[in-house]
Amino acid sequence: MSDTQTITVPHLGTSEVGHRFARPYDASLPTLVLVNSFTTSADLYRPQFADDELAATANLLAIEPYGHGRTRAGYAQFTYWDTAVAGLQVLDALGIGEAFVLGTSQGGWIAARMALLAPRTVRGVVALGTSMDTESPRSRALGCWDGVGFCSPAIDALAEPVGEDWVIPVELVDAVLAEGLGPDVSPDERAFWHARHQEHYTGDAGRERLRLSTVNLRDRDGLHARLGGVHCPVLWLHGTEDTVYSVANAEEEIRLFGSSPHAELRVVDGGRHFLSASHPGAVDAATVEFVRRFA
Template identity: 50%
Template sequence: MAEITISKTVRVPLLGGTDAGYHMPYPYDPSKPTLILVNAFVTSVELYARQYKNKQLTDAMNLLAIELLGHGNTRTVSPSWTYWHTAEMNLQVMEALGIKKAFVLGTSQGGWITARMALLAPEKIEGIIPLGTSMDYESERTVKLGCWDCIRDVTPTIDAFTTTENTPDFEAPTAFCDFLVDIGLGKDVDPAVREHWRKIIKSNYRGNDGRLRARMAAINLRDRDGLHARLFDITCPVLWLHGTNDVVYSIANAQEEIKLFKNSKSAELVIVKDGTHFLSADKPEAVDNALISFVGKWANKHI
């Protein structure tokens, strides 16, 4: 496998002080539109490695990947946080790096970060691109529509990672890593890709601090608030991409939820044949081409 992408950090004031992990494959060019990339659960900026290597994409726009609270190299002084805090952190990273407006793409949990950023700072967000996501809390409604049962699947991890004892020898279990790979890229993924992600997850979630960050990230995932009533307030264009082989969130759910962006300038759902949950890694050509078209159409148009 290729060398792992390692993020740098920038200091922002969130929660009394946060070092936000980020990666820009090329220096910021203010003459081009900017696309922020938000990673999935317990992944990192490495999730978008294939996008960084697409010259057609990087010629068309600046790419800025930001790691959520609890992920990658992002560290905060607070022991507790929510997805709303991550959305605010991303906006503070934009300010720190001198970026006045941007599009936002997010995979899975990154998808609801895109919506939260558009809600918190509509004047800064030109459009959002959710990938393989849901805008609901982990509800009975979504399970009935064929989405995973997050409460069933994630609660054992939270319980296993919850203790009052110091755990200096903690390392993310292999089964935990493989579960993420299986749902993200499929059980039949290349063994080298599986080992690549095992290495990334294990290296990031080790020691007592790693256990605490993994635990809080899992709590955020399971116990988050839904956004259905708020989606009317998002006015920027929305391009939702969803793979037919996504085993976490269903197309049926996406078809219902795209209709909730009633006040957006444009809201479109695009189904990607054979695409898995980590769509940008699995089907980069389809995703990148859609990005170039969407950003090219809406840059400097919404705001």
Template identity: 45%
Template sequence: MAATTTVTVPHLGGIRAGYWLSSPDGKTPDPSKPTCVLINSMCTTVSLYRDQFANKQLTHGMNLLAIEPLGHGATSCHPAEHFTYWDSAIMALQVMDKLGIDKAFALGTSQGGWVAVRMALLAPERIRGLMLLGTSIDYESSVSRTKACWDPTPIIAPFIQTWSTPTSPNPEDFLIDEVWCGMVSTLGFGLNVTTETIEFWKQTLRDVYKGDEGRKKVRMATMNLLQRDGLGLRVRDVKCPVYWLQGTEDTVYSKEYAQEQSKLFISSVEVKFSVVEGGAHYLNVTTPMEVAEALLELVSKYKQ
């Protein structure tokens, strides 16, 4: 399911941002605790972080604030229809403003990593540390594809073409494609994904991406993926610590290329790269204990 709590921030003329906060009332962070912002992966929602919100050790030690980026979940933007990952990063920082959070750690799964890094570049004084899960700081370049990483264009471009035209005769009849729903699950959760997980995310995608607004959201979300800018030259300006976890069963980005890219954070106070055995692309779901241990280590070490 998508976030049930939203807040309005000013970027792009007004964004209603969906979020999930681990405080008792779901709206007021505990000022005595550090905060970690979590940004979800492609075509998922804050529900991607159910295991983290259920982990008492994590919620005891920090506020968890999951924010749905533009094109995802309950987040919507009017009147603007076009946006980038930079816009999602600005939006997330403005959500922090609205909730009275001055500084935070930022965790991102897959595309969430692209947003988290952009947050650190835009507001270096506010991001205490980065945790990157199953991600890449490159775009899907020719170099990336030679490093055993995926080539999404042949897969995604036909969907974008279909989604570029309103459903006829009634635009509100749009429903997300069954094939797309299945692909999101299998690419992200790996070969051992359960039927229950597949059905949960199929229903979530059907709920989020329906009607003409849903068509526009998923179209722009996927266009962002295909036409984003790489961060290889920019990340040398990131000074906060970076903990990067990559799974051995990730079929989207290879652990070898991820480790190579982690070395580009040359100004970070610490860069720790870890390979997670058995972890698929969405590491926080397939190997939640390893992610929790790493996040607790990062936050406890750099919360002051």
């Protein structure tokens, strides 16, 4: 993978948005935007960037949401809608007129927001281990996690200013990895994400980015009443071992894409919440098929 770069866009009082191409841009190929999950970065898509068939099918462009990686906002507050707008502005700045968007967990609902905001730009959505609801009683009744219970203690713990020597506690990183990848994260993978998180979330500014990212996860708005505005094809992949959002929830929500010409749910046996990382072979093969079909 190439190093993550930043590009300036006008949103939120001007922003620097972290992004990374797998290979030099090829105008003859469609583009697939990759949006990462909670507290991770473009590095989440290392398996996708290493997949020669996927990289030969589309330009792979990872874009880091507000509060994540190297993305920084000129204004103090941001939401998932802001990341959707900024992602579209990155495409404009790079001269890319159309793209597919793949998102893991929070990246899935950011991808849906991008499709809602710019139906002429987003050619298709690949949603992985996601939800289109709030952190609601409805979703918990369908077997989804208690996102409020997970996020609220961290929000409270991050409420006060800290010194510039502060780094994200490894206990919080391990909690994210447990939800995303399950109990059997390898020592090398755990060490990698400890280092990446402690690179991105340092000092008081890092504390505040982490707190706002957690607030967004807990308090986001739902998309159920808006999903009829998604007019592109949708492929939703969901793992049977996803302990955050359930297959039952995905089965209900895929039916809400009523204006999509093709809305399909595929269940991945053994797949974890960070499905692009736990089962990259299944994700990459399905994505290649999807992009080739609808490009």
